[in-house]
Amino acid sequence: GGHDERYVGWGSADRDFYVRLEAALGHKPQRMSQPLYHMWHPPPDEAQKKANAELFEKAHPDTTEEEAAKG
DSSP states (O other): OOOOTTOOSSSHHHHHHHHHHHHHHTSOOOOOSSOSOOOOOOOOOHHHHHHHHHHHHHHOTTOOHHHHHHO
């Protein structure tokens, strides 16, 4: 029920988790004004970005990553 380990790098996994959390709660999650915790990880390269985008689109056909990022 946590982050999907198939995502590589940052961004897509966070947006995927947010969309799944919103569905589980039945409403938008509350956002905090500052980070609770952050663990640095390298950004994905172009091939990984494409694979992440395809994985997100397949998992969430009714939501774009841009919409998920806005919260």
